[in-house]
């Protein structure tokens with residue numbers, strides 16, 4: 001039997017890049033994927049690829065900052081499946097690369113809304129469904145950007161949002177660890193060949209980077225019922241599961 005057979009998995013940002021590769025990998029491993037993003041055409045192409053594997057998925061054309069839609073989605077998942085086994089919180093935006101003092105307030109709000117608040121709203125809406133699963137798994141796509149000993153200049157909104165996301169992951173892990181079957185993992189994929197990375201690093205040759213398809217298989221174990229740790233960070237470039245290290 002496939003490792004994720006009959007597991008229900010919501011993947012945000014599934015229309016391209018890392019989220020699309022994870023959605024395909026989870027489907028390959030037997031999960032029924034609920035694929036969320038704004039670009040309907042790209043979701044339909046994903047649907048074609050998943051069906052070609054002999055699997056099925058459900059498309060959710062939706063903006064993650066449409067918080068009422070997230071509430072409705074939770075109701076629909078409850079009605080149809082009664083539980084959610086896997087949430088891959090992947091949708092994210094880079095925002096502008098610019099000094100903190102020059103960032104447009106609207107741009108700041110957008111990065112924080114997509115990268116932080118939407119993920120909290122997903123947890124808020126889906127927590128009962130993850131707890132109802134016999135092995136609810138939350139995977140959050142983090143980044144080294146929020147955790148550098150020496151922060152990189154000009155990456156403010158993105159780095160700050162990812163540091164907040166890591167705190168969210170560890171908070172939710174602490175709240176669920178000994179009292180539920182929910183387990184939480186933050187993942188740093190490292191630099192991967194995607195549209196976001198190309199926008200961030202205009203002078204880099206994308207062909208020197210690993211691809212989302214290289215990375216996606218490593219996500220499966222953190223979604224599987226036999227993964228028992230919570231509140232850890234998986235670092236793909238070093239293939240290590242790390243504990244958080246705060247200042248001494």
Ligand code: NAP
Pocket residue numbers: 012013014015016017018019020036037038039040042062063064065090091092093114141142143144188189190191192193194195196197
């Ligand atoms: P990407 O190619 O830009 O893809 C981003 C995905 O997020 C798209 O599917 C996009 O879909 C979706 N998305 C963005 N805003 C959305 C919104 N408001 N509502 C719904 N979906 C939205 O980025 P990526 O490189 O694959 O990044 C995926 C995640 O990995 C992000 O959280 C990123 O921070 C993290 N990460 C990436 C790298 C890297 O090197 N690539 C490194 C570290 C961390 P639509 O536009 O169709 O909505």
